[in-house]
Amino acid sequence: MNTSLFALPGLRVLLADAGQRRSPVIRLELIRLRCQLVDVLDLVERPAALDDALTRQAPELLIVDCDQPTPALLEQLGEALRRQPRPVLLFAEQMSAAQMRDALQAGISTLQLAGLPPQRLGALLQLALARFEHDQSLQRDLRQTQTQLAERKLVERARGILMREQGLDEEAAFQRLRQLAMDGGQTLAAVATRLIDADQLLRSR
Known part of the structure; x- marks a missing residue:
């Protein structure tokens, strides 16, 4: 309307x-x-x-x-x-x-x-x-803010995984996520979600 x-x-x-x-x-x-x-x-x-x-x-x-x-x-x-x-x-x-x-x-x-x-x-x-x-x-606006906050949390969590598994500092881990997103034509949140899912799968074995 x-x-x-x-x-x-x-x-x-x-x-x-x-x-x-x-x-x-x-x-x-x-x-x-x-x-x-x-x-x-x-x-x-x-x-x-x-x-x-x-x-x-x-x-x-x-x-x-x-x-x-x-x-x-x-x-x-x-x-x-x-x-x-x-x-x-x-x-x-x-x-x-x-x-x-x-x-x-x-x-x-x-x-x-x-x-x-x-x-x-x-x-x-x-x-x-x-x-x-x-x-x-x-x-x-509220939904957009909530989505952005949720995506930010995903990125922070994925960055922590990279820091732990690859020995990267915060900036290097973030740049790694960015590069993965650019290479795959995906958003940071999408790449972060895949990384978190993969980490959970590996840790559950």
């Missing part, structure tokens, strides 16, 4: 009605904003329909309208969003501080409390898109 400009015309929106019955108001405003409403789900009558609709309709944003975000609703949303992350805008008539915290932990991008002012829907949609993009960027 390209949300770099957070443009609303053509945005594919799925509306999940969890009991408030305000879908006509939301539909009209989405039409005015030139969004594409792909479906309206009744989560009261069909609570298990969300996963299938997310897969089948592939919306770019999910709107959930409820009286309050119950634990069951938040659990359902959290499970669905773990499998299929996407921006979510949740409207609720009432919400405690604990429910707000739980909603954000479930992956809700933006919360709107105490009713739905139609004229604000466009701004709220853009806020949900921006918040989702920000959160996804943070998660990508």
